[in-house]
Amino acid sequence: MFHIKTYNAISNKGLDRFNRELYQVSADCEQPDAVVLRSQSLHDQDLPSTVKAIARAGAGVNNVPVEACTKAGVVVFNTPGANANAVKELVLAGLLLSSRDITGGMRYVQSLTEMTDADAMGKLLEKEKKRFAGNELYGRTLGVVGLGAIGSMVAEMALALGMDVVGFDPALSVEAAWKLPSQVEKMDNLQALMARSDYITLHVPAIAPTRHMINAEVLQAVKAGAVLLNFARESIVDADAVVASLDEGRLGMYVCDFPEPNLLQRPDVLAMPHIGASTAEAEENCAVMAVDQLKDFLESGNIKNSVNFPQINLPRSGGYRITFVNDNVSGVLGNVLSVFTQNNINVLDMMNKSRDDIAYNILDVEQVPSAEVIKAIGDVEHVIAIRVLN
Ligand SMILES: NC(=O)c1ccc[n+]([C@@H]2O[C@H](COP(=O)([O-])OP(=O)(O)OC[C@H]3O[C@@H](n4cnc5c(N)ncnc54)[C@H](O)[C@@H]3O)[C@@H](O)[C@H]2O)c1
Numbered sequence: 001m002f003h004i005k006t007y008n009a010i011s012n013k014g015l016d017r018f019n020r021e022l023y024q025v026s027a028d029c030e031q032p033d034a035v036v037l038r039s040q041s042l043h044d045q046d047l048p049s050t051v052k053a054i055a056r057a058g059a060g061v062n063n064v065p066v067e068a069c070t071k072a073g074v075v076v077f078n079t080p081g082a083n084a085n086a087v088k089e090l091v092l093a094g095l096l097l098s099s100r101d102i103t104g105g106m107r108y109v110q111s112l113t114e115m116t117d118a119d120a121m122g123k124l125l126e127k128e129k130k131r132f133a134g135n136e137l138y139g140r141t142l143g144v145v146g147l148g149a150i151g152s153m154v155a156e157m158a159l160a161l162g163m164d165v166v167g168f169d170p171a172l173s174v175e176a177a178w179k180l181p182s183q184v185e186k187m188d189n190l191q192a193l194m195a196r197s198d199y200i201t202l203h204v205p206a207i208a209p210t211r212h213m214i215n216a217e218v219l220q221a222v223k224a225g226a227v228l229l230n231f232a233r234e235s236i237v238d239a240d241a242v243v244a245s246l247d248e249g250r251l252g253m254y255v256c257d258f259p260e261p262n263l264l265q266r267p268d269v270l271a272m273p274h275i276g277a278s279t280a281e282a283e284e285n286c287a288v289m290a291v292d293q294l295k296d297f298l299e300s301g302n303i304k305n306s307v308n309f310p311q312i313n314l315p316r317s318g319g320y321r322i323t324f325v326n327d328n329v330s331g332v333l334g335n336v337l338s339v340f341t342q343n344n345i346n347v348l349d350m351m352n353k354s355r356d357d358i359a360y361n362i363l364d365v366e367q368v369p370s371a372e373v374i375k376a377i378g379d380v381e382h383v384i385a386i387r388v389l390n
C-alpha cells in the first residue's frame, strides 16, 4: 500500500486515478510515500523521511525545497503545460482590462442605483461613456519574457489579435523553440524588449536569476505608458520599483496575479488573487498529469517531468525491480553491481541516467533481493536512496 498526502484542492479527476486497493490518499497522512500539492509551501516544514516523491500539480515549484529534495533523493515532479491555456486566457483578459476601462465603466453603471428612468439613464450613459474609452490591441507590440509553455501560447494568441510580438528567453529549449511562431521577433536583452513593447508579459519561473528581474533599472527602459503584466510570480518583479515607475508616469499600468499591500487602492493596478490556473480544465489537467507521473514512479520507478531528476523509462523485463539514487560520481554503479555478483543475483535489464549532481538507476533482477542485499547496496558509498518494487 502506498500512502499519499495531499495539500490544497486537488481535482478528484486526478485523485480518483489512485486505485484505492493500492493507495491510501489523505490530507492527514503522517508518513507518506509521496505528496501531491499545488501552491502549499513546503519550505518551512520538515519532510518525513518516508517521502520518495513530490508532485506539484502545476508549473511553478518555488514552493518546494527542490535542492534539499535532490540531496535527500526525493524526486520532484511538475506538470508542464497542463495549465498554460488557462493562464493564456487570463493574460488576454489582462490585456483587454488594461486597454479599455471595462471595470471602471461597469462600476459606474452599477453606481447609478438612484436612477429609475431608463431613457434618462440611456442619455446619461451616452454622455459619460467618453470617460471609459480606451485603445485597441491590434497593431500594438507585445513583449513576451519567457517563451515556454505559457509564453509561446500567449505569443500565438497576440499574433492572432493582430499584435506584433517580440520575445526574450535566453534559456529557451530547442523543443520550445520549435513551438514558437516564426513571427515572434527575438530580442537580445530585456531592455531592448522593454523599449519596443506597449505591453510586457512575464512568463518565467521564480528562480534566483529571475528574482527582481523587473527592477528600477530595467523599468527605465520601458516605453512611456506601457503596461506590465505579471502572471508568473511575485518575486520576479520589484513591486516598489513598479510603484515608483507608475508614480513617475512612466509605466502606464501594472496587471498582476500576485498582489502586494503597496499595490492596493491604485487605479493603475489591476490585481487578481493568483487565479491564473484556477479553471476546472487546468485543475483537472494538472491533477491527472501529476497523479499519473507519481503512479508510474511509485509502481515502476519511471520518471517523467521531474524538475530535479533525469527522465527515465525502463519497460519491465520480469523479475524484481530495484531503483537507487546516487551522487553522480564514478564507480557507484560498478560497486552496486558487485553486490549482485557476490550474491549470485542475475541482472536482467538496467538503465542509468544522470542529471547534474544526481544519478538514478533502475535494475530488474532475476532473484528476489534479500534484506541483506538491499542493505549492502544502501551501504555502498554515495548511494542516497534505494527502493525495491514488486
Ligand atoms: N498565475 C498562475 O496561476 C500561473 C500558472 C502557471 C504558471 N505560472 C508561473 O509561470 C511560470 C512559467 O510557466 P510555464 O508553464 O510557461 O513554464 P515553462 O518552463 O514552460 O517556461 C518558462 C520559460 O522561461 C524561460 N526563462 C527562464 N529564465 C529566464 C530568464 N532569465 N529570462 C527569460 N526567460 C527565462 C525558460 O527558458 C522557459 O522557456 C511558472 O514557473 C509559474 O511560476 C503562474
Ligand SMILES: O=C(O)[C@H](O)COP(=O)(O)O
Binding pocket: 038, 039, 057, 058, 059, 060, 061, 083, 274, 276, 277, 278
Ligand atoms: O505555477 C502554477 O502552476 C500556478 O501558479 C498555479 O498555482 P495553483 O495550483 O496554486 O493555482
